Amino acid sequence: MISQTQIAWLTGIIDGEGCITAKMSSRSSIAFRLTIESVSESMMRSVMEILDGLDIEYWENPPISRPNSTRPSFRVYIQRKDELRRLCNHVLPYSVVKRAELELVKTYLDKAVGHNHTATEEDLSILDKLRELKKSA
Numbered sequence: 001m002i003s004q005t006q007i008a009w010l011t012g013i014i015d016g017e018g019c020i021t022a023k024m025s026s027r028s029s030i031a032f033r034l035t036i037e038s039v040s041e042s043m044m045r046s047v048m049e050i051l052d053g054l055d056i057e058y059w060e061n062p063p064i065s066r067p068n069s070t071r072p073s074f075r076v077y078i079q080r081k082d083e084l085r086r087l088c089n090h091v092l093p094y095s096v097v098k099r100a101e102l103e104l105v106k107t108y109l110d111k112a113v114g115h116n117h118t119a120t121e122e123d124l125s126i127l128d129k130l131r132e133l134k135k136s137a
Helices: 004-017 041-053 081-091 099-112 121-136
Strands: 018-026 029-038 059-064 073-078
Touching: 004 018, 004 029, 004 041, 004 081, 018 099, 018 121, 029 041, 029 081, 029 099, 029 121, 041 073, 073 081, 081 099, 099 121
Parallel strands: none
Antiparallel strands: 018 029, 029 073, 059 073
16 A cells, blocks of 8 residues: 555655646647656656556656766656546645646546546646746746
8 A cells, every 4th residue: 555655755756857748639638648757767666666556557668878878767657647637636735846737737637537528728728838837947
């Protein structure tokens, strides 16, 4: 069982190492992705253990070598709407840095998950709001 302390730790990693992206996936839907990347393999293993314990589906990329880095980076991402929504429910109480972004994502996903939801103009404004939040971060 995953403790609240572990969830709070994961939230700190998301706040520091996470990246939330959004794009139109069709004319009527928004796709989100939360990516966590680090050169610390042990930290990323801990991230994956917590996600496994929360039963949140994620994808893992093979280690990525970068020209100016001495160590490869490790990346996991979550993109399924229902999985991302459940993750938001777990981490929002602890989030500081990414809180506004996560709240925007969760607002849309609360409407879209499990429903035949067509994105409204208000929903589409989330894309602009996320871009603005990234500029001010």
